[in-house]
Amino acid sequence: MSGGAGGLHAVLTDVVYLIAASLFIFGLKRLSSPATARSGNLLGAIGVLIAVVATLLDRQILGYGPILIGLAIGTVAGALMARLVKMTAMPQMVALLNGFGGMASALVAADEYLRIAVGRAVMTPDIAVTIMLSVLIGSSSFSGSLVAFGKLQEIVTGRAVTYPFQKTGNALLFLLTVVLAGVLVFGGPDPVLFGIFGLAALVFGVLFVVPIGGADMPVVISLLNSYSGLALAATGFVLRNNALITTGALVGASGLILTRIMCNAMNRSLTNVLFGAFGTAAGQAVAAAEGRTVREITADDAAILLGYARSVVFVPGYGLAVSQAQHNVRELADLLEARGVEVKYAVHAVAGRMPGHMNVILSEAGVPYDALLTTEEANPIMPRTDVAVVIGANDVVNPDAIENPNSPLAGMPIIEVHNAKSVIVIKRSMATGFAGVDNPLFYRENTRMLFGDAKKAISELVRAVKESVPA
């Protein structure tokens, strides 16, 4: 690849790789605004395309059969997946693609190991170390992503799965893989031991994700995204290919930033998310609601409240995505806007199952992106908001997070709907949210509960607004 031999042809290939890497950076930069994001994505695609074409002309390639078969299968499968996936299923889709990328990087590094081992060539320590890193990170991100996919798709339980000696077991397994890697680096080439090492990495990836609950998946997916980038960079070091190194660093950084944002939004440390086995306690004892009453509201009364308001803010949670209510919410918003109501949406960073997921779901329903507010943007306008409508969200609107220092949620940034003049909470039952904590918002003077499935409740509101509020 890069490096001395090969002359002009190799230099040209390297120049193309440099252009590709620049296109990636430029493309990511354009992702910072919805107006330019689509062209940014296209630049990235062009970058990969020219890099692949340049590689196809490489003189090391002796036969095109397997390459073309692989490209054909991959293109068809990838295109089908991209076309068929539902927007609510985007987290599992990204988890899967992530895992595939990580595994591909690991396989390329593994092949290099086998080539050197069989060819009895000299394996320098830096090559050996980076091969081990690529295989370890790439394989475990692959198997970990598959488990995340299974949890999100609900093929396996979304709950945090725990068993005795779990952490000790995982730590020992990790130690074992590191020792194996050490033996492989300092001992002679040993393809069998190398295979065992690869298997151990795969098992580790599974056991790493199993104890993490479904609602913590935004963190896991971000982290696995970062790992697939690091595996790519490690493979870049193995092949001495600077395009892979650059791209791997970019993706690694991207995943790390998103991981940090997700952890901050939940006010939990990464360690707590990964090893805390949050979300195990099914019916955790909640400080009983005795003596406090919730006030119910009918759809018709709620419609009057909404129809004659000046400003309404919708606060969507995962419950909205589960019942596919986004289109109904949009319909309700349209009706309200036609009646002169100003409508906004306050989206918490962890609303949904991956970073930014709720924004995609709302955009799919045709909500314009200028109406989508972040927590920081929404809180200042809350006191001026007439009605805040909470749809299938719970922990992210729990005032205990700022008012009760003893709450498990204390310190978590929340959308301060309790500051709005009135709050309508659409919820199936009085069940607690993911954190298993009672929510004092429901008992407040200015809160009204509208019980029911999000989609049904919103369609009821749509009907009631049409009937009782003239446009």
Place this chain on the structure above:
Amino acid sequence: MSEGLLISVYIFVLAAFVGFEVITKVPQMLHTPLMSGSNAISGITLIGAVLVAGRLDSPLNTYIGLIAVILATINVVGGFLVTDRMLHMFRKKPDGSK
């Protein structure tokens, strides 16, 4: 050798800084497309996979290469297409529709 390695480490570190700078500016609204888009870019590992599959070293190497090409291609094609599909849905409020 070691000089080449050092240069590569330089590139890695500098690219990571560029990544932090560029990606911190991406708004929350676009985090899902950012993730699927950056994910698609990481499918650039396809260029390594293509070499593995095309060198015809041994049947084992070729099979490894074939699987790597399939996985990386799904990553690239699926990633870019699904990102485009999502970004297509992000619309500004149409002017004067009120």
